[in-house]
Amino acid sequence: MIHRYQPTKYYHTYGPNPPALHIKPGDIIITSTVDAGGYDHEGNQITPEMRQSNPDTVYSPSNPLTGPFHVEGAEPGDTLTVEIQRITLTRPTAWSRNASNFGGLTEEAPGRRLLYNDPIPSQRYEWSLDRENNTATTTLPGSKQKNPVIPLHPFIGSIGVAPRYGRVEMSLTPGEYGGNMDFPGVSEGSTLHLPVSWRGALLVFGDVHAAQGDGELCGVALETSAEIQLKLDLIKEQIEWPRVINDDWIMVAGSSRPLMEAYKIAHVEMVKWLTTEYGYDKWDALQLLSQVGRCKIANTVDPNYTVVAKFPRKYLPQ
Amino acid sequence: MIHRYQPTKYYHTYGPNPPALHIKPGDIIITSTVDAGGYDHEGNQITPEMRQSNPDTVYSPSNPLTGPFHVEGAEPGDTLTVEIQRITLTRPTAWSRNASNFGGLTEEAPGRRLLYNDPIPSQRYEWSLDRENNTATTTLPGSKQKNPVIPLHPFIGSIGVAPRYGRVEMSLTPGEYGGNMDFPGVSEGSTLHLPVSWRGALLVFGDVHAAQGDGELCGVALETSAEIQLKLDLIKEQIEWPRVINDDWIMVAGSSRPLMEAYKIAHVEMVKWLTTEYGYDKWDALQLLSQVGRCKIANTVDPNYTVVAKFPRKYLPQ
């Protein structure tokens, strides 16, 4: 069954919020997301009333999330599978910015300043999206190289279920429930597995990026709106951390701080996965992963950093 | 001019050791390296007398290095360029191992134990190299998947000049001088740039890997012997950290601990490079790098970790 859902309100938290829709395992959702700043396909910003949390903050919180979607029969200990069937960008522009108090080159404290010197100048970049040719370009005002044309690679920056350890109040935070992983592998054709901690799973998502480099260095990608088609289903088995599967790779996303901790989580989970599902001995898995594994730093800017361990599917049994 | 050099002794330090050979800028060296354990193309281990440092240690130190090569005219503040013209594997085997007290899943203290539980079992893996078909395979004794066939990608694991801050006594350590970066990008067809700190530069190298995953998770790659052909030259300009250039990318390797520090070093240096050489404004460079940059974790096991920032050459001026 296909559900079309037009959001009229958005959440900024991962948690047990009232469901927007109840669906059955195997159902498909077609819906839309606004960008990280709350701008929709016409460039209009959602109103404060549409934001379902932090109504009294003085600033506009980031990453409004569409949902939650309650999947019938999903129980704590299950795994929610999210097949990403389609991500269609719904406007011809995206924005990005360098931020004075954000990004992977600042210190890591709340507020993320540069501890010893002048802040990075805040500067907004408007990117034009050529959806026909799958490219984007912008003007670099201070540079001789004015208009780089870069490839589009749309993906869902923030997607997660209600977390095990209670509500996570900032949609900026990734964790064992998914969340703001900012991982480009969460794109059309991939399937994401998330550990269910609340009845109904309560999936939310948003923050589509039209393109992004590894680590999201300056803290902001090409932020834009999208229409998204997902097929949700359940596996009656338990996983610990988000998994992503595409044609070529199986992947685990670990999110924590410091960065090395996220690296360890992802790789320990990958060894477990190879051992429990694919017939590898634990220590053989470590050896083979050490020789053929690839590793992505997804983000170094969020309250937790995300590192992805990748293992080629060609070494899995058929 | 082409120099053929057959090493009779090996160093385990980066530093101002007596040169094995004096060459001129533009000259080519053809020489050989033994593997990380000191085994040559016939599988014979070098003798203790051939090791030029730590003669009184009870164990065999890792990563014997061929050289040093003294480049005439190289002065502190210059940049040494190393064109990697050829890496030929010289035997049909490589070895690897899981190590009880090593690798990216252990704690990070000296000795690298698992702090709370039983150590990872030490286990050696013999890999057969099919140099015709450019593949390797091994037996995974505990697994149902017995014999994975993986692609070869030979590269130089350890390569560096005499360092700025004095001798680095363990060839296992990477730093601003290069060293044991364990970065697969240092392969045939790439050119490595290193900052010269001592008269003559004093290049040493060894520790060729036939293949390796990102991060070198278990701490050991496919260790083997090789014949290597390098062309050395000088640029009369100063760089701060190793740079690697190949057909598609310009890259900077930062080495430090914790892991996030290596990430920052590599990206700060890349922003500087784009600014000083390629006409980008500093903050435009940060924005574009954030959207098109790629990032590699080269190693998480050495005394310093290595992270590589990558920028596509197609966005550079011709």
Place this chain on the structure above:
Amino acid sequence: MIHRYQPTKYYHTYGPNPPALHIKPGDIIITSTVDAGGYDHEGNQITPEMRQSNPDTVYSPSNPLTGPFHVEGAEPGDTLTVEIQRITLTRPTAWSRNASNFGGLTEEAPGRRLLYNDPIPSQRYEWSLDRENNTATTTLPGSKQKNPVIPLHPFIGSIGVAPRYGRVEMSLTPGEYGGNMDFPGVSEGSTLHLPVSWRGALLVFGDVHAAQGDGELCGVALETSAEIQLKLDLIKEQIEWPRVINDDWIMVAGSSRPLMEAYKIAHVEMVKWLTTEYGYDKWDALQLLSQVGRCKIANTVDPNYTVVAKFPRKYLPQ
């Protein structure tokens, strides 16, 4: 003017919540706090209705906070001073526990497991408080040393204003606004300075500890209820991070991850303080602080870690 306030509801967030009381600068508050688990002076737990946030979480959130107290005239950019005139423990017991998924010996990911082995056994410890003799004791069930008698040192574990970067939804988190710093220096006779970010400052506090070691290693101190008397005032100057002053020391509390970042924040702020207020040259301040400074690790268990830089008052001008 002295205000007596008996709380009927508690918050679990630092943020712009509706004030419990409006007071004037120079006024004194006498009020009570429940313990980290929500237990009051009679050992009764507060009801779910009394908790003002996260009503739909399945677990009892930690660290209920008394307040907020709105200080008239407090504007963003001001400094709130909190003179801690009295902390009276209001029951003869405290509890603590070792927690399976918490504390400074676990990995640092959300949920804080031990990554490679069996979790720390969860175990509760009941501590008896001898308020006459200022000591506490408990039974150590597995040990030959059964009943250690330890000194009491009551302090406020969680105390903060509404934060600069929006609401912080977990009262477990410390930051530039104060919060759950778990710093034993916030005790009777000390004065705490906090940076005001919202009109009225909106001070909340709770989570009194009867005693605690450095770092709060297992994640839980001697948790108990208290009556607290505070005098609040304003300084029309801006500070960046919490400061604590007592008879012997001036102190700065930095909170972040990784631990080294908290250390740097605290010490950079201390150098600034010595420079701007006490006539020290910046680099002289660095030198003197390096020789006479003391440093405390307050906590290694919260979402941010807290490190305190201390400078002896005897080296300040009179």
Place this chain on the structure above:
Amino acid sequence: MIHRYQPTKYYHTYGPNPPALHIKPGDIIITSTVDAGGYDHEGNQITPEMRQSNPDTVYSPSNPLTGPFHVEGAEPGDTLTVEIQRITLTRPTAWSRNASNFGGLTEEAPGRRLLYNDPIPSQRYEWSLDRENNTATTTLPGSKQKNPVIPLHPFIGSIGVAPRYGRVEMSLTPGEYGGNMDFPGVSEGSTLHLPVSWRGALLVFGDVHAAQGDGELCGVALETSAEIQLKLDLIKEQIEWPRVINDDWIMVAGSSRPLMEAYKIAHVEMVKWLTTEYGYDKWDALQLLSQVGRCKIANTVDPNYTVVAKFPRKYLPQ
């Protein structure tokens, strides 16, 4: 038996160097140390010929070490005990400095720059020592507070045995063998325990500090020369990390990077110590240590950082 030894050469490495003296367990050594820069009690610097390592470095390596002392009967797996009977400062001056590329406020890469801005100005401070009154003073050239008078607390900055994992070539590095821990607790009246890894233990020491703040923030303490009297003995049991015992505390020094790792090592070892020697149950030990433990950051500047876990002796069985 008492041995008086006047050093004529100094080492800059921890490792299996030729012994300066063979002694028996229970013997006493009276000898002298030069300061971190190699200056003796008359202010004369040792000659390059007296330095037993790195003869070809262009700079003067830090922390020349007196010794090694070979203790008869010391075997790998034993514990060397070092009773610090006396530390007498042998000249009326000490020096310190702020260093451009060193210290706890710089980035953590080799060379330790400030990544984003101008370096800390290098500046030398001459401290006068009043050994009668046990104080020191210096001139702070840029400050209104000109001449702080601070207390002396002499201790041995660098002291270690030959390490388990081979030679450590920089006397600046602390580890499981002791080394440059820069821990003020290694002072007169304390006993240091070190794990023996080589026959004879091969103790070296030097780098006495007349005073130092926690963490050695700027990277340099009050560096001076000393006469030292030590009593060495053996325990036929194995320890993993350095332990220090004084009248009030038992202490463990963990050295690693990142800082949190050093914290964990020290505390895990302390829990083990309380369990194996003092009759505590493992988890009871964790609970009690969490409530009464104290923790010191000894250094944040060396290639490994050192954190010390402290447990009060009054809770140990008599």
